Amino acid sequence: MTAALNLAEQGFQTHLVEKSARLGGTFRDVRSLRDVPEPAVWLDELIERTTTHPKVRVYLTSRLAAVEGSVGGFRTTIEEDGKTKTVEHGAAIIAIGAGESEPSEYRYGEDHRVLTQRQFEARLDEGTDLGESIVMIQCVGSREPDRPYCSRVCCAQAM
Ligand code: SF4
Structure with a gap:
C-alpha cells in the first residue's frame, strides 16, 4: 500500500x-x-x-x-x-508479505507457557492472566546462519 x-x-x-x-x-x-x-x-x-x-x-x-x-x-x-x-x-513491485516465524526452539509447541510474541500480545490484549514472571527471548530463529537478518520490529514490540 x-x-x-x-x-x-x-x-x-x-x-x-x-x-x-x-x-x-x-x-x-x-x-x-x-x-x-x-x-x-x-x-x-x-x-x-x-x-x-x-x-x-x-x-x-x-x-x-x-x-x-x-x-x-x-x-x-x-x-x-x-x-x-x-x-x-511499465513496472511491477512484488510484495509477498510476511508471516510470524514458528520457532522450533525453547520448547515452543511442547510447553503451553512458551508463546510467540504475537500470541503473547493477543493474550495481553484479551486481559488473560499471564502470571507474575515473564521471560522474553529475543532473536529466536533470526540473526543466525540460516536467517542472518533482523526483523526490525520485535525488540520494540517486546519493550
Ligand atoms: S528486532 Fe530485535 S529481537 Fe527482532 S531480530 Fe532484530 S535484534 Fe532480534
Missing part, C-alpha cells in the same frame, strides 16, 4: 492486486510498535488513503492469471471474482 500510494502520488496509475479479501496482511496482528502509537488506527488510515486514491485501483481476492512482456512494457491479466481484466504497465 505504501508503495502503491507513493507511485500514485507521483501521478502513476497503479494497480494493487491482493490475494486475500482485505488489505493489511500480518500487520493486522501487530498491536504495538515503537514509532506507531496505534497500529490498527494507522493501518485503517493507510487502507482508506489507498482505496480512495483516484490513481490506485485495488483488486481484492485476486490473482495474476498471466503476465507477459518485460520491464517498461508488461501486459498482465488480473483475475478478480471470476472476471479478468488486462492492464498494461
